[in-house]
Amino acid sequence: MGLQLPVYMDAHATTPCDPAVIDAMLPTLGRMFGNAASSHHAFGWEAEALVEQARELLAGLIGATPSEIIFTSGATESDNLAIKGVAHAYRRKGRHLITSQIEHHAVLHSFQALEREGFEVTYLPVDRSGRVDPEDLRRAIRNETILVSVMAANNEIGVIQPLAEIGAICAENGIFFHTDAVQALAHVKIDVNTSAVDLLSVSAHKMYGPKGVGALYIRRRNPRVRLEPLLSGGGHERGLRPGTLNVTGIVGLGKAAELVVAARDEESRRIARLRDRLQQRLLDQLDGVRVNGGEDHRLPNNLHVTFQGVRAEWMLKAMRNVAVSSGAACASASNEPSHVLRALGATPEDAESSLRFGLHRFTTEQEVDFAADLTVKTVQWLRQNTPDANLEYCK
Ligand SMILES: Cc1ncc(COP(=O)(O)O)c(C=O)c1O
Numbered sequence: 001m002g003l004q005l006p007v008y009m010d011a012h013a014t015t016p017c018d019p020a021v022i023d024a025m026l027p028t029l030g031r032m033f034g035n036a037a038s039s040h041h042a043f044g045w046e047a048e049a050l051v052e053q054a055r056e057l058l059a060g061l062i063g064a065t066p067s068e069i070i071f072t073s074g075a076t077e078s079d080n081l082a083i084k085g086v087a088h089a090y091r092r093k094g095r096h097l098i099t100s101q102i103e104h105h106a107v108l109h110s111f112q113a114l115e116r117e118g119f120e121v122t123y124l125p126v127d128r129s130g131r132v133d134p135e136d137l138r139r140a141i142r143n144e145t146i147l148v149s150v151m152a153a154n155n156e157i158g159v160i161q162p163l164a165e166i167g168a169i170c171a172e173n174g175i176f177f178h179t180d181a182v183q184a185l186a187h188v189k190i191d192v193n194t195s196a197v198d199l200l201s202v203s204a205h206k207m208y209g210p211k212g213v214g215a216l217y218i219r220r221r222n223p224r225v226r227l228e229p230l231l232s233g234g235g236h237e238r239g240l241r242p243g244t245l246n247v248t249g250i251v252g253l254g255k256a257a258e259l260v261v262a263a264r265d266e267e268s269r270r271i272a273r274l275r276d277r278l279q280q281r282l283l284d285q286l287d288g289v290r291v292n293g294g295e296d297h298r299l300p301n302n303l304h305v306t307f308q309g310v311r312a313e314w315m316l317k318a319m320r321n322v323a324v325s326s327g328a329a330c331a332s333a334s335n336e337p338s339h340v341l342r343a344l345g346a347t348p349e350d351a352e353s354s355l356r357f358g359l360h361r362f363t364t365e366q367e368v369d370f371a372a373d374l375t376v377k378t379v380q381w382l383r384q385n386t387p388d389a390n391l392e393y394c395k
Pocket of ligand 1: 074079104153154155182203213214
């Protein structure tokens with residue numbers, strides 16, 4: 001098939017829905033419309049069976065048992081429920097919490113909300129590659145620490161954290177370990193037992209499923225984790241997440257998980273080859289280019305690059321036919337460059353001159369070459385036409 005424009009390379013924002021996921025969901029929008037909580041008739045039983053099948057498929061992806069999975073509206077909710085739910089349930093045990101400086105805002109803002117309630121939070125730094133040092137975690141632990149939350153992989157620079165080492169330290173100290181695995185699950189094998197993870201957040205739309213649905217894994221044994229729910233309502237999802245289940249979304253999430261299990265390893269190798277090709281082309285043809293984040297522990301689909309002297313905002317405007325994202329968009333509310341790049345020690349200038357490429361299951365070599373050529377041309381043109389590189393940062 002010929003090249004179709006625009007090319008989509010923003011998979012960290014969302015992935016395209018796999019056609020097999022769409023096919024699996026369609027019947028639930030038609031004749032299989034039952035409410036999974038209707039326990040007195042066939043329509044409800046059918047919907048419940050679909051939900052339970054999806055629960056099993058998702059559990060299989062992470063080495064959990066189905067009863068340890070609850071469905072949510074997405075990872076923002078899962079992160080909030082895990083962090084606030086544990087903090088509130090165990091507040092009498094301790095009021096100290098630990099996370100990292102480069103978490104997604106769903107995590108960081110949950111911790112900030114808890115700080116306003118009187119909890120104390122330690123924000124672990126990362127090294128220049130973006131990784132947390134497990135020894136820093138060890139030093140940060142206190143008698144009253146009840147929860148550690150460190151993401152599996154970062155949504156900007158794609159750095160993968162040493163989950164098993166972090167999990168082992170938490171287990172040794174009797175502290176619950178939550179990980180936001182949203183960006184990792186489609187590409188990296190994560191097993192909640194091998195990594196001693198107690199809570200894990202999932203989002204369907206980052207793994208070729210639909211938007212508006214996610215899940216939270218909550219360990220039930222060794223140790224059992226208790227949570228205070230965020231919402232009041234019916235008794236759905238063991239009383240932890242009331243509300244009529246999004247059967248369509250849940251079926252899509254289950255199918256997405258099944259596809260990842262079947263294809264992940266081979267697919268990740270293919271995507272990594274394409275990402276390396278893109279990276280090589282940019283580095284070969286342009287000066288003043290730096291790859292952000294360490295390359296040893298990086299998602300296979302991530303490439304985050306600083307183009308010195310060129311504002312990302314201009315590049316995005318000039319590159320209409322390649323959908324990428326500014327790795328350092330000024331958050332409109334705070335007018336601050338990316339907290340992730342700042343944690344890596346990047347200057348505001350560099351942070352403002354960075355693009356994030358996110359490849360995915362359907363990315364082709366032709367698309368990669370087109371994206372590389374357009375990026376090179378755009379950077380060269382902008383450098384020539386803004387000779388003083390007079391960058392105006394987020395002021
Ligand atoms: C690391 C990470 N956590 C959480 C979220 C939020 O997920 P959702 O869109 O399902 O609420 C995202 C989405 O951008 C993410 O990248």
